[in-house]
Amino acid sequence: MFLGQKSYIVIAKINCKMRFASRLKEVGESATFRYSTLAKKNNVINLTIGRTNFDTPSVIKETAKKAIDGGKVHYTPTKGIPELRECIAKKLERENNIQNLDSENILISTGAKQIIFEAVMSIIQKRDIVAIPDPSWVSYESIVKLAEGTVRWIPLKAENGFIPDEDFFSILENSNPRLIFINSPNNPTGAVYPEKIIRTIVDIAERKNAFILSDEIYEKIIYEGKHFSPGSVYENTITVNGFSKEFSMTGWRLGYAASQNREIIDRMNLIQSQTVSCAVSFVQHGAIAAFTADARRDVKKMVEELKERRDYTMERMKNINAVLIKPSGAFYVFPFFGEIDDLKFADRLMENGIGVIPGSPFGSSGRGCVRMSYGAVGMGDLKRAMDIIEKIV
Ligand code: PLP
Numbered sequence: 001m002f003l004g005q006k007s008y009i010v011i012a013k014i015n016c017k018m019r020f021a022s023r024l025k026e027v028g029e030s031a032t033f034r035y036s037t038l039a040k041k042n043n044v045i046n047l048t049i050g051r052t053n054f055d056t057p058s059v060i061k062e063t064a065k066k067a068i069d070g071g072k073v074h075y076t077p078t079k080g081i082p083e084l085r086e087c088i089a090k091k092l093e094r095e096n097n098i099q100n101l102d103s104e105n106i107l108i109s110t111g112a113k114q115i116i117f118e119a120v121m122s123i124i125q126k127r128d129i130v131a132i133p134d135p136s137w138v139s140y141e142s143i144v145k146l147a148e149g150t151v152r153w154i155p156l157k158a159e160n161g162f163i164p165d166e167d168f169f170s171i172l173e174n175s176n177p178r179l180i181f182i183n184s185p186n187n188p189t190g191a192v193y194p195e196k197i198i199r200t201i202v203d204i205a206e207r208k209n210a211f212i213l214s215d216e217i218y219e220k221i222i223y224e225g226k227h228f229s230p231g232s233v234y235e236n237t238i239t240v241n242g243f244s245k246e247f248s249m250t251g252w253r254l255g256y257a258a259s260q261n262r263e264i265i266d267r268m269n270l271i272q273s274q275t276v277s278c279a280v281s282f283v284q285h286g287a288i289a290a291f292t293a294d295a296r297r298d299v300k301k302m303v304e305e306l307k308e309r310r311d312y313t314m315e316r317m318k319n320i321n322a323v324l325i326k327p328s329g330a331f332y333v334f335p336f337f338g339e340i341d342d343l344k345f346a347d348r349l350m351e352n353g354i355g356v357i358p359g360s361p362f363g364s365s366g367r368g369c370v371r372m373s374y375g376a377v378g379m380g381d382l383k384r385a386m387d388i389i390e391k392i393v
Pocket residue numbers: 050110111112113114137183186187215217242243244250254255
């Protein structure tokens with residue numbers, strides 16, 4: 001005990017003189033994780049969570065259990081097991097119209113976040129410009145900073161439902177990006193970009209010789225409108241998707257990338273081989289069952305229930321003084337409350353029993369907004385939360 005204490009003191013002293021890499025200087029803890037932890041600690045109605053409260057489809061769980069019992073406990077190929085990569089390639093051809101993919105064009109990893117990290121690290125070097133729609137999921141900016149790239153935020157407007165418009169396109173065109181992020185359906189806004197908008201972004205990317213990273217993790221959580229993958233019309237697209245949201249598998253850590261441009265996949269694979277090695281073997285085997293009718297039925301039920309929550313939230317928001325265009329996908333609303341300090345507003349809601357994420361960590365266009373997730377709350381809690389917000393606003 002005593003020795004342990006002594007060595008602790010010595011380590012503390014040495015640490016004072018240690019130098020750390022400067023690339024971490026501007027990278028903060030994820031705001032969504034920070035507010036989620038606070039909400040759990042304060043035991044409030046939790047609208048911070050970036051997942052649903054549904055269980056993983058049982059067919060996936062059973063298949064993964066069988067894989068463990070069947071000895072699927074060793075390293076897999078770096079890109080992932082061929083059976084799962086083939087399922088993914090076929091899915092992308094069938095559902096997303098991304099042709100000419102074979103299993104070598106697919107890379108499986110430990111979550112979409114790791115995949116995005118590998119893509120950015122493969123493309124971006126010091127001061128390269130990465131265009132990110134503002135607001136966007138908090139981790140894009142941090143990952144670009146880790147790669148020492150330069151983030152160019154491209155503003156979106158609440159009154160357009162955060163869908164890109166002419167101003168967005170002209171700022172994007174003039175930003176000369178090496179890489180453009182698209183995330184539809186969107187976190188935090190819930191916006192689903194129409195095909196025409198995505199095609200305009202593709203035209204700009206083609207003219208500028210830029211890669212597109214299309215984060216399609218909420219693809220199957222759409223209530224109106226149709227999903228469109230830029231990878232179907234532009235070969236320099238990295239299509240990113242995963243199992244976290246669609247199949248309620250956030251803790252399994254499984255995501256993937258696909259591109260008709262094999263070179264980018266191979267470079268990302270190189271990073272993977274020198275970092276995580278591969279995704280977990282029995283998790284990959286379990287995920288093959290995600291392509292069955294049983295799993296799809298569970299997802300359909302989940303989306304129906306999420307739509308009820310979205311509709312209820314929209315109905316209640318009518319009586320609240322905020323700008324909110326109905327989001328067509330994901331499980332978030334991102335209302336704009338005017339010229340308020342969203343950080344203080346989120347604190348105030350927390351004091352009154354509701355956890356939300358303030359809008360400004362998602363980018364400066366998120367100022368005055370808060371992100372409310374209806375993914376992991378039942379109708380009773382959602383009603384109580386809306387009662388409180390109505391009273392406060
Ligand atoms: N992309 C977006 C837009 C997200 O919201 C999230 C998680 O919240 C991810 C990627 C990360 O997903 P994964 O759990 O597969 O790493």
